Amino acid sequence: MPSDAAGVPHESAPAFVRGNPIVSAGYDFPTFVGRARPYLLAESPRSGSQLLADLLWRTGRMGAPGEYFNREHTIPALTQRLGLASIDGPGGMDAYIRALVRHRTSANGVFGVKAHFSQLRPHLDDPSVRALVRGSRIVWLRRRDLVAQAISYLVALQSDEWRRLRGRDGATFQGRYSWRDIDRAVGMIAADERCWQVGFEQSGITPFVVWYEDLVADPDPACRGICALMGVADGLPPFALAASPLERQADPVKEEWLRRYRQTLDWGPKSPRARSAARAT
Structure with a gap:
């Protein structure tokens, strides 16, 4: 847990790049009793949610937002650590959410969760889940460039490197380019986006939108806006990329895949495909 409102040094983050750190006790707050004020980071893969969640957590006043509905990793690990029964049994999910609120709510009553x-x-x-979502302020994380987002997802999937610590080089990655896989990933992300949009429209929710491209350029406006949304405004430190141990995972492979994918779609008169066809005739 952060020691003060100014945040904590990088070294205090518990094993951030190993396993699934959000399940560790290092992200617990002192036991909270009372009515929490929740917020939901509505995300899709590779939308910057890890960076945003880390910066918010480091304030010590915005809870510890994590993917608490990840059935593959987070739910089994947390139910075991917190001594809970399966969420699939009677009252299991309600007990799980209550335990999360007790352990992951900051002293000011703010509780955060993020989810695809x-x-x-x-x-x-x-x-219990519906009540949590209905009672939450919603922050929608999006990317303007869905193709770049899809490529980032595929690179992470192939390399199994979902996050990288600042100052540590990632493993050399060549990868296997596949136009079809990128196209499928674009469709998956677009479908996820559409589900969020329809859900917000049907529920009459106007979310606070954070664009990935703006977040990685300067996280301060987005982070301050979310804090203000939750009534946390005074005494906040500047939000900067350097405050997080996480580093943007930009690399030449992604740029090359992006170029190849877009070139495949380019049928304009000046495209490489068109020039090649002209030479053939």
């Missing part, structure tokens, strides 16, 4: 729509979807029929 695909993670939240299986639980939307549960009354």
Whole structure:
């Protein structure tokens, strides 16, 4: 847990790049008793949610937002550590959410969670989950360039490097380019985005939108806006990329895949494809 409102040094973050650190006790706050004020970071893969969540957590006043509805990793690990029964049993999800609120709510009553729509979807029929979502302020993380987002997802999937610490070189990655895989990933992300949009429209929700491209250029406006949304405004430090141990995972492979994918779609008169066809005739 952050020691003060000014944040904590990088070294205090518990094993940030190993395993699934959000399940560790290092992200617990002192036991909270009372009514929490929740917020939801509505995300899709590779939308900057890890960076945003880390910067918010480091204030010590915005809870510890994590993917608490990840059935593959987070739910099994946290239910075991917190001594809970399966969420699939009677009252299991309600007990799980109550335990999260007790341990992951900052002293000022702010509780954060982040989720892909695909993670939240299986639980939307549960009354406890619906109550949590209905009672939350919503922050929607988006990327303007869905192709770049899809490529980032595929590179992470192939390399199994989902986050990188500042100052540490990632493993050399060549990867396997596939136009079809990129196209499928674009469709998956677009479908996730559409589900969030329809859900917000049907629920009459106007989310606070954060664009990835703006976040990585300067995180301060987005972070301050979210804090203000939750009534946390005074005494905040400047939000800067250097405050997080996470580093943007830009590399030449992604740029090359982006170039190849877009070149495949380019049928204009000056495109390489058109010039090649002209030479053939």
